[in-house]
Amino acid sequence: MTSASCPSAEFTLTVQAADAHTLRVAIHGYLDYDTSDEFTPAVDELLDAHAEQHGPPLRHLHLDWTDLTAFDSSGxxxxxxxxxxxxxxxxxxxxxxxxxxxxRLLEVTGVMGHLTQHARGAASPATAEAASDTASAPVP
Structure with a gap:
C-alpha cells in the first residue's frame, strides 16, 4: 500500500490496489474546509504515479470512504x-x-449521479457519431 503525501495528519490517501485499468484508493480522516485543498494535489500525485507505472489506460478510480470522519461543501x-x-x-x-x-450531501446537492456517471473512453469518430445520432433520435 502507498500513501499520498499530505501535510495534514487529519487527511491521508492510501492505494489499496492497482492494475492497468483500475486504481483503488482509501480516503482517511477529514475532507473538509481545512483539508480539501490537499485532496486534489494528493489524488493528482496518485494518478500521475499510476500512469508512470501502468501507462495511460486507467478507466476506473474506486474511492473507499470507510475511514472518512468529516465531509463538507469544501470536500x-x-x-x-x-x-x-x-x-x-x-x-x-x-x-x-x-x-x-x-x-446525504451528495443526494441533497444532486451530484451523486453526476460524479458516478460512466466516462466514455477515447472513442473513434464513428463511435462518437453513432452516439450523437442515438442521442438525437426521436423517442417513440
Whole structure:
C-alpha cells in the first residue's frame, strides 16, 4: 500500500490496489474546509504515479470512504474537481462505503449521479457519431 503525501495528519490517501485499468484508493480522516485543498494535489500525485507505472489506460478510480470522519461543501468541491479531471480522460469514479452524511450531501446537492456517471473512453469518430445520432433520435 502507498500513501499520498499530505501535510495534514487529519487527511491521508492510501492505494489499496492497482492494475492497468483500475486504481483503488482509501480516503482517511477529514475532507473538509481545512483539508480539501490537499485532496486534489494528493489524488493528482496518485494518478500521475499510476500512469508512470501502468501507462495511460486507467478507466476506473474506486474511492473507499470507510475511514472518512468529516465531509463538507469544501470536500464536495474537491470531489467535483477530481471529476473534472477524470471524466474527460475516460476515467469513471466509483464511490464505496460512504458514511450516511456523505451520501446525504451528495443526494441533497444532486451530484451523486453526476460524479458516478460512466466516462466514455477515447472513442473513434464513428463511435462518437453513432452516439450523437442515438442521442438525437426521436423517442417513440
Amino acid at each position: 464536495l468541491s474537491a470531489l467535483l474537481a477530481l471529476h473534472r479531471r477524470t471524466h474527460p480522460a475516460g476515467i469513471t469514479l466509483h464511490l464505496h462505503h460512504q458514511p450516511a452524511y456523505f451520501t
